[in-house]
Amino acid sequence: MVSESVISVTEVTRRFGSRTALAAVSVSLPRGAVYGLVGANGAGKTTLIKHILGLLRAESGTVRVFGLDPVADPVGVLSRIGYLSEENDLPGWMRVDELIRYSRAFYPAWDDGYAEELRLAFALDPSAKIKDLSKGQKARAGLLVALAHRPELLVLDEPSSGLDPIVRRDILGAVIRTIADEGRTVLFSSHLLEEVEQVADHVTMISEGRIVLSAPLAAIKESHRVGDHVPSLDEIFVARVGRAAASDAEA
């Protein structure tokens, strides 16, 4: 049975020792929109994304991506996902052209023309070793292999953390490019709320392992309006989570 939701997380709880990283979290993301997942450091964003990718097994509750269990069927799920992590652990010994050649083998929908277009746009030297690239170039290389197979679901876990504005612009551009293809979905985790505000249709706020707010961005803004003043996502976040997002981002 095919699920209507691209991602369906139901009552997932996860503990690391005595700490509860996710407490009965339920999220359902329908197809074809950009979802911003926001929260302070350690709120549980990456833990939730790892459950979606199948890197963590749900201790209780269920996770379905494209209607499939990502732990039981990693090939069925991961072949349709493009993923870029904050960690960006691309193998340092590979050259850029080797990374492209290697990644290409895993995705039948890989688009050589698009990959080359992205490589040129990101100014990546094909003979350069990954470990010799700057942090921004590494993020671009990761973005290239996440996008070039035109994934149905693009998952970006804190992709712009610690990067310069030009690379952050490339990442936002990638999000826009992806949603330009009809029916594709983006899950974008960040604590840079301005960025999320620029591209997200729907925002989920997570704090201490619990979903505190999940709704379309426009509806969130409308519900927090005070007279004529429409608050920014930053202000809403501070109001709901009780912490200054800006200082957290700086930290």
Place this chain on the structure above:
Amino acid sequence: MRSAGVAIAWEFRHRHRWGLIGLAGYLLVLATIKLVVVALGQPVKLDSPESFAFVVMVPMTATFVYLLAVFTFGLAGDLAARQSMYPTRMFTLPVTTAALAGWPMLYGTAVMATMWAAIRLFGIWPADFVVPVLWPALLAVSLLAWTQALTWMPYPLPGLRVVVTVLWLTVIDAIVLVALTLKTPEPLMLAFLAPQVPLAYLVSRFAVARARRGEVPDWRGTFARLGRRAGFATHQRKHFPSPARAQTWFEWRRHGLTLPGWVAILLPFELALLGIAGDSTALVFAILIGVLLTPPLMAGFVAATVRNANRSGSDSLGLSPFIATRPLTSAALIAAKLRMTIWSTIATWLLVLVAIPLALELSDTWPVVVERMSRFGEAVGAPRAAVFLLLVLSGFIASTWKQLVQSLWVGLTGREWILKASVFLALSILCAVGPVLVWIAENGRVQAALWDALPLLLAVLVSFKMTAAGWVAMRHYHARLLSDRTLVTGAAGWCVVVLGLYGLLAWFLSTPLFPRYVLALVAMLAVPLARVSATPLALAWNRHR
């Protein structure tokens, strides 16, 4: 903390406290035994070389290697990398380069010297052995100082650090061994060893200064250009026909050349000994057996890197997200690793099989080998001799592969407690095996009892193995990591290999000494099953935590 020296000392002490506590415990036990023995007026008698090795030499050597790793920062560094192994985080400390190089060297020197003094004082030495006073301490300090200098040096090629360090330490060791053979007096030994430490300090200071400035020479471009000219890279632009091939390529690039590389480094030294073997058949064959044992022995060490799930990631045991998010099943990821180990084993043995005839030819020792082989052929018959040689060679090759893969599951679980428990178990067995073997060798009744109980012992081991394999198969079945067809094909393949080996053993060892059922049990134990088939489970456990 009032000074950089105190801070660096605190780091060594705090980081390695458990190792240092273990070391202190060993010395305490040694001292207690010695003091009790001396207090009781018993003469210390330790005639058996095995007992001496077990009580003094093995712990002393293990301690020396451990201290080398500690004071070179080798436990946290990448030995094969071009970059210095000196921790880069320390380069930004507001201290001079002389201090960065000097303090670890000074602390290493102090610990090595103290270690020797304690072992000399508390060690149980054979009664007729004159224990030297100073030069062993100075040798240990010199070897440590040079290891520090050479591991902290940046190199122009990956792996060059290992070659240079091993060669240089071998040279120092060889000079000391020659001096010992010539019964050189201690003052002369000291005269040779004493200048080594300041020399090594100057080299290490230079090395740390270069590393601190970020100067890492790079000759890789030259070799890559030469490779391209030789046409090695012309096929590399082709696309991979399948994900499995891409993953095998990935594994090959990560680990494939490690074993052939290490064997290629060691082979010239081992085979060079043929040059001094002359017509001595025993010596020639001893060297050849040593050479044939090198790949399986090295495979045991290399396996530690192959089984490491995430060599470069921040979490050194967990699977890197890059690999964990490959759209491949855990079984396919393991299959790629296994294919790589097969290719690596083949490459290693091609190297050995090319190098041996070449070395025999160059050293004029071919006639010695040919003559002994002819006599063997005449004694057992040419076909049997040929099959025996093929069997021995196949055994070495299979053993090399087995060493590479049998402990894969340990590292792939990504669980520190499993890794530590397996290392502890392996070391315990290693420490126990020597004395147990000596005990068996010296006790005829034990030998007879063991011989009688051999079928039972083998049967118990086989039942353990089959129970473990059954459990693994059930887990595979429930987790659906492997298809039913793959499980059945794998089990059938294992049975065929076991039957083949049993047939060969039965044909070759047709003697009443070995009943057929014993040979069948040996064949079942020799062919890997439970641990290799557990690797996809281990990886899945790590991948989906």
